Amino acid sequence: MNPPQADPGPASKSRLFCPDCGREGSFPEEWVVRTDGDRARTECPACGAVVDDRPRDRSAVEPGNGE
Ligand SMILES: [Zn+2]
Numbered sequence: 001m002n003p004p005q006a007d008p009g010p011a012s013k014s015r016l017f018c019p020d021c022g023r024e025g026s027f028p029e030e031w032v033v034r035t036d037g038d039r040a041r042t043e044c045p046a047c048g049a050v051v052d053d054r055p056r057d058r059s060a061v062e063p064g065n066g067e
Pocket residue numbers: 018019020021022023044045046047048049
């Protein structure tokens with residue numbers, strides 16, 4: 001578990017890594033974020049892989065049947 005490099009400073013920005021091509025970049029500036037309905041999908045601009053796919057930000061969790 002060796003980090004590639006030491007932190008340059010306080011981690012105020014989120015960093016994302018593409019599992020497909022290994023691209024690294026700060027989020028969301030260096031990534032392609034698409035919103036589709038209630039979902040927000042983050043894609044790698046280099047290879048097009050979906051790096052993150054999640055429901056769009058909601059402060060409230062829908063009540064009802066949990067799993
Ligand atoms: Zn990629």
